[in-house]
Amino acid sequence: MSDTDPKATRTGRPRSTAADAAILEATRASLVDLGWSKLTMSDVATRAGVAKTTLYRRWAGKNELVVDAVAVLFDELELPDLGSLAADVQGVVLQFAALLERPEARTALMAVVAESTRDDSLRHRIRSAIVDRQKRLVLLGRERAQARGELRYEDDASAAARNADLIFDVIAGAVVHRTLVSAEPVDAEWASGFTSLLLLGLAGAQAG
Amino acid sequence: MSDTDPKATRTGRPRSTAADAAILEATRASLVDLGWSKLTMSDVATRAGVAKTTLYRRWAGKNELVVDAVAVLFDELELPDLGSLAADVQGVVLQFAALLERPEARTALMAVVAESTRDDSLRHRIRSAIVDRQKRLVLLGRERAQARGELRYEDDASAAARNADLIFDVIAGAVVHRTLVSAEPVDAEWASGFTSLLLLGLAGAQAG
DNA sequence: TCCTTACGCTACGACCCGTAGCGTAACTGC
DNA sequence: GCAGTTACGCTACGGGTCGTAGCGTAAGGA
Numbered sequence: 001m002s003d004t005d006p007k008a009t010r011t012g013r014p015r016s017t018a019a020d021a022a023i024l025e026a027t028r029a030s031l032v033d034l035g036w037s038k039l040t041m042s043d044v045a046t047r048a049g050v051a052k053t054t055l056y057r058r059w060a061g062k063n064e065l066v067v068d069a070v071a072v073l074f075d076e077l078e079l080p081d082l083g084s085l086a087a088d089v090q091g092v093v094l095q096f097a098a099l100l101e102r103p104e105a106r107t108a109l110m111a112v113v114a115e116s117t118r119d120d121s122l123r124h125r126i127r128s129a130i131v132d133r134q135k136r137l138v139l140l141g142r143e144r145a146q147a148r149g150e151l152r153y154e155d156d157a158s159a160a161a162r163n164a165d166l167i168f169d170v171i172a173g174a175v176v177h178r179t180l181v182s183a184e185p186v187d188a189e190w191a192s193g194f195t196s197l198l199l200l201g202l203a204g205a206q207a208g
Numbered sequence: 209m210s211d212t213d214p215k216a217t218r219t220g221r222p223r224s225t226a227a228d229a230a231i232l233e234a235t236r237a238s239l240v241d242l243g244w245s246k247l248t249m250s251d252v253a254t255r256a257g258v259a260k261t262t263l264y265r266r267w268a269g270k271n272e273l274v275v276d277a278v279a280v281l282f283d284e285l286e287l288p289d290l291g292s293l294a295a296d297v298q299g300v301v302l303q304f305a306a307l308l309e310r311p312e313a314r315t316a317l318m319a320v321v322a323e324s325t326r327d328d329s330l331r332h333r334i335r336s337a338i339v340d341r342q343k344r345l346v347l348l349g350r351e352r353a354q355a356r357g358e359l360r361y362e363d364d365a366s367a368a369a370r371n372a373d374l375i376f377d378v379i380a381g382a383v384v385h386r387t388l389v390s391a392e393p394v395d396a397e398w399a400s401g402f403t404s405l406l407l408l409g410l411a412g413a414q415a416g
Numbered sequence: 417t418c419c420t421t422a423c424g425c426t427a428c429g430a431c432c433c434g435t436a437g438c439g440t441a442a443c444t445g446c
Numbered sequence: 447g448c449a450g451t452t453a454c455g456c457t458a459c460g461g462g463t464c465g466t467a468g469c470g471t472a473a474g475g476a
Contacts, residue, residue: 035326115244115319116391169385169386
């Protein structure tokens with residue numbers, strides 16, 4: 001988690017895994033009740049039933065703690081095969097939107113990203129704990145679409161990687177912006193319109 | 209700004225407009241030097257050469273102050289007519305990306321959006337001070353594209369409005385996500401790929 | 417049994433918050 | 447001019463959080 005030594009056989013009393021779980025759970029609960037800005041280390045410690053010093057033995061501060069506490073939420077995202085690229089896109093959009101409806105995710109995601117603009121190590125932690133876990137859905141969806149014949153297999157591997165990154169930023173960015181900046185709901189209608197735009201383009205979607 | 213009474217002829221000593229400007233300037237400078245999380249009201253007051261109480265007479269707190277301090281940056285965005293829809297899209301993408309390169313914008317934008325998830329009045333302030341000032345660019349770009357014959361005029365006004373909102377979220381969301389979450393540069397190459405995707409769609413861009 | 421590490425607890429200085437109180441400054445209406 | 451009104455700078459304050467240090471105790475490994 002925050003250890004530098006993942007598998008070293010260390011002597012002494014081991015860290016309490018129960019405390020780990022209690023702290024992360026307490027952090028999510030505190031995010032729901034208080035939100036990012038009013039969440040304090042003391043409050044989390046009290047909720048988790050541990051001493052404040054125990055938190056600081058595991059995490060450097062609020063930023064790192066919250067990233068780890070929220071990261072597990074993003075593991076819930078899945079990409080069931082809905083039979084077509086359009087259906088897959090719409091499905092993942094609605095799933096991601098449902099995740100962003102959860103108050104602990106809403107308040108934490110933008111906050112830690114904001115912090116990460118001035119903290120490289122935090123940015124890397126967010127990337128490995130959150131961002132990369134979403135990106136796999138794009139890669140999986142593309143594979144399926146290629147197998148169905150909906151998309152070509154790409155020759156240039158680096159161009160293909162750039163393209164996957166682009167699509168990832170477009171999908172995730174649009175949903176996040178709609179939900180948190182515009183602050184309007186991502187419902188089936190919006191997801192449908194977005195999917196049309198993504199697949200057909202601006203002119204194509206207007207014609208269709 | 210934060211006054212409820214815009215034009216009433218009020219008696220007494222007027223608020224110092226020099227102090228207003230100094231405070232907002234000091235806020236941006238503090239954002240550059242310290243970032244959102246380490247910016248304090250005391251620091252801003254010191255930099256601006258005013259008393260801390262003067263800040264609180266104008267703004268309820270850090271959130272509102274920073275929104276106003278950063279909002280003016282978004283007024284710099286323009287949409288010169290570059291002759292085609294593709295060029296206009298690419299132009300606005302690069303402009304917005306350049307804005308997000310500025311450290312005061314980077315660190316402030318996500319932070320205030322995160323705060324706004326638990327503060328309705330702050331969300332409205334962000335909307336009127338920042339978001340709506342970007343949205344006009346989408347409306348203007350569509351008008352031009354329609355005049356050129358690149359896009360149809362839409363019959364249903366509400367559908368047209370929904371569509372503009374969708375496009376706005378896609379463009380702004382993608383650029384923000386690329387810049388602040390993926391933390392990779394929005395250069396001409398990326399802007400070009402994004403524009404192709406937006407105009408032609410997933411399959412169309414791959415073919416072109 | 418020793419050794420090592422984790423834990424809970426307490427206490428601490430440092431800092432920031434947001435407000436109150438005061439005397440002074442600036443502008444308006446009579 | 448002279449009141450009346452509002453803004454300003456300054457000081458001070460209680461309340462809260464931060465992150466750390468020190469201590470005695472608990473829980474494993476050799």
